[in-house]
Amino acid sequence: MVKNSLVLAPSILAADCAALGDAVGKIKNAGLKWVHFDVMDAHFVPNLSFGPQFLKRLRELYPDMFFDVHLMMDNPHLYIDAFASAGASLINVHLEPDFPLAETLREIHLKGLKVGITIKPKTSVFELAPYLPFVDLAMLMTVEPGFGGQTIVENAHERIAALKKLREEMKLNFRIEIDGGVTAQNVSNCIKAGADTIVAGTAFFKHTDELLAAIAAENK
Numbered sequence: 001m002v003k004n005s006l007v008l009a010p011s012i013l014a015a016d017c018a019a020l021g022d023a024v025g026k027i028k029n030a031g032l033k034w035v036h037f038d039v040m041d042a043h044f045v046p047n048l049s050f051g052p053q054f055l056k057r058l059r060e061l062y063p064d065m066f067f068d069v070h071l072m073m074d075n076p077h078l079y080i081d082a083f084a085s086a087g088a089s090l091i092n093v094h095l096e097p098d099f100p101l102a103e104t105l106r107e108i109h110l111k112g113l114k115v116g117i118t119i120k121p122k123t124s125v126f127e128l129a130p131y132l133p134f135v136d137l138a139m140l141m142t143v144e145p146g147f148g149g150q151t152i153v154e155n156a157h158e159r160i161a162a163l164k165k166l167r168e169e170m171k172l173n174f175r176i177e178i179d180g181g182v183t184a185q186n187v188s189n190c191i192k193a194g195a196d197t198i199v200a201g202t203a204f205f206k207h208t209d210e211l212l213a214a215i216a217a218e219n220k
């Protein structure tokens with residue numbers, strides 16, 4: 001079994017929204033490559049964020065960064081083309097809404113992008129199983145999606161460990177990403193449980209040094 005390298009993907013949802021380009025610059029200057037880009041539609045989640053035109057401009061400014069696009073939308077399949085053309089590196093869709101999920105995963109791959117699948121904190125990890133052979137990454141939301149700056153759910157470690165066990169049993173190598181409420185204080189235990197791809201918004205933009213030090217300590 002290949003061990004995935006540890007990746008930190010800062011979420012620019014927590015950055016100054018009038019200076020998103022500078023936020024990606026800060027991520028790059030920290031020696032990181034992944035940028036987590038949260039898209040909210042005010043239906044699947046009770047909030048609105050950025051559309052493809054934001055991604056397009058950031059991609060122009062930062063051609064070498066890896067844009068991890070998290071679609072919190074009821075109809076993500078209608079926007080794959082738009083986010084792929086705008087410069088997504090990976091598109092991550094939720095399992096919960098009613099849309100052609102398997103076809104959408106296939107479409108994302110056919111466009112030459114990495115593909116991710118995501119579940120909310122109350123969705124069983126085992127519901128992911130039929131789709132896992134077809135994804136590069138599976139993401140566990142560790143807060144209810146919709147807002148940054150929340151506290152991580154209590155059963156995050158159990159859910160990460162369950163997904164890691166499923167990955168072993170299925171003999172797959174997809175990345176295990178976690179999203180929401182990650183801090184310098186709780187990140188080590190999440191990594192020990194099996195997370196290899198860490199989204200952090202508030203912690204990265206407000207407590208940069210502490211978060212980077214905590215991750216570096218786990219990356220030895």
Ligand SMILES: O=C(CO)[C@H](O)[C@H](O)COP(=O)(O)O
Binds near residue numbers: 145180
């Ligand atoms: O998808 C998200 C919210 O729905 C964000 O990626 C997530 O909340 C990251 O922000 P923070 O690290 O501040 O919790």
Ligand SMILES: [Fe+2]
Binds near residue numbers: 036037038070179199
């Ligand atoms: Fe996210």
